[in-house]
Amino acid sequence: MYKRIMIIMDDHKASQAALAEGLRVAEVHGGEVVFFIAMQRFPPAVAEAPYVDAVSMREFENAARADADSLLATATAAADRAGIMSHGIVADESDEVERIVEAARRRRCDLIVVASEGRNALMRLLTGSVIPGLITASPVPVLVCKPQAPAKAIERESATSEPPRTARRRRPDRPGSEERVLRSH
Amino acid sequence: MLLVIEGRTGARAAIAEAVALARAHGATLWLVASPEFNHPELAAVMTRQALRAARRAGVPAAMAEGLGSNEAAGLGRIAAQAACAVIVVGVAQASAVRRLLAGSLVPRLVTASPVHVLVVPDCEKGAPRNAPRRRAPDFVRANDQSD
Numbered sequence: 001m002y003k004r005i006m007i008i009m010d011d012h013k014a015s016q017a018a019l020a021e022g023l024r025v026a027e028v029h030g031g032e033v034v035f036f037i038a039m040q041r042f043p044p045a046v047a048e049a050p051y052v053d054a055v056s057m058r059e060f061e062n063a064a065r066a067d068a069d070s071l072l073a074t075a076t077a078a079a080d081r082a083g084i085m086s087h088g089i090v091a092d093e094s095d096e097v098e099r100i101v102e103a104a105r106r107r108r109c110d111l112i113v114v115a116s117e118g119r120n121a122l123m124r125l126l127t128g129s130v131i132p133g134l135i136t137a138s139p140v141p142v143l144v145c146k147p148q149a150p151a152k153a154i155e156r157e158s159a160t161s162e163p164p165r166t167a168r169r170r171r172p173d174r175p176g177s178e179e180r181v182l183r184s185h
Numbered sequence: 186m187l188l189v190i191e192g193r194t195g196a197r198a199a200i201a202e203a204v205a206l207a208r209a210h211g212a213t214l215w216l217v218a219s220p221e222f223n224h225p226e227l228a229a230v231m232t233r234q235a236l237r238a239a240r241r242a243g244v245p246a247a248m249a250e251g252l253g254s255n256e257a258a259g260l261g262r263i264a265a266q267a268a269c270a271v272i273v274v275g276v277a278q279a280s281a282v283r284r285l286l287a288g289s290l291v292p293r294l295v296t297a298s299p300v301h302v303l304v305v306p307d308c309e310k311g312a313p314r315n316a317p318r319r320r321a322p323d324f325v326r327a328n329d330q331s332d
């Protein structure tokens with residue numbers, strides 16, 4: 001079903017949830033992953049505020065590039081351990097949503113996986129989170145992962161979960177539908 | 186897997202995605218009607234469509250109730266009670282600011298949900314401009330009125 005999955009990653013701890021879930025989905029569906037890593041952007045000078053030139057723009061960009069490459073290496077190693085083919089994109093953070101959507105189209109991704117930072121919707125808009133814009137602009141489904149969600153979330157539901165991709169797959173049993181109503185209190 | 190049923194033509198994409206995903210994972214599909222419905226009759230039609238789509242795909246499906254006044258929290262509660270790993274919801278093509286100001290369920294659900302949320306963009310009439318056209322699988326047929 002999902003053959004090419006884009007996983008959005010940054011240096012936030014919450015990204016680990018996106019990485020874990022994205023790799024899990026790729027494993028179940030026999031797909032490959034495309035890591036999209038946005039480099040940190042040099043903070044713009046604020047008018048009327050004293051500018052402290054502790055780090056030059058070039059030094060900052062070099063450090064940001066090194067961080068992004070390190071993050072990509074870690075993610076790629078995780079994919080390799082899971083036996084999943086992976087690709088990587090490192091981009092600067094300008095127009096991040098547009099770049100993600102364009103990259104997803106170009107790479108023919110059919111799912112985008114991103115981690116929720118846990119903030120409310122207003123805070124996400126104000127702090128520049130990609131999630132609001134991505135949900136609007138993405139032509140494919142977006143899986144917003146919660147760091148506190150149960151481990152192996154999607155697999156857990158399956159009573160006859162798919163075996164690892166190296167083994168032969170079989171379709172799980174599909175009992176007929178039954179009339180049940182769940183009432184929450 | 187918990188699917189939020191909404192009263193938009195393009196929301197059939199979310200139904201198709203949820204059914205296909207439940208089928209791929211051997212999961213049970215729980216259905217709940219979105220409180221944003223203004224027409225109970227349309228809610229009933231969409232729900233029947235979803236149940237028929239699940240039956241055609243061989244996916245066990247059932248209704249969930251008890252949303253409560255706080256819809257997003259209610260969906261999270263239902264998902265936890267039914268041991269759902271993901272909530273599937275459709276999204277129409279409106280700007281994030283507009284959705285937030287209009288009180289759309291999606292941003293509140295993304296915040297409040299204790300489990301992953303799969304946001305499926307609307308298809309056909311609701312499709313974004315220049316987006317590749319995503320054809321809903323045959324599980325969900327347009328204008329399906331059969332019982």
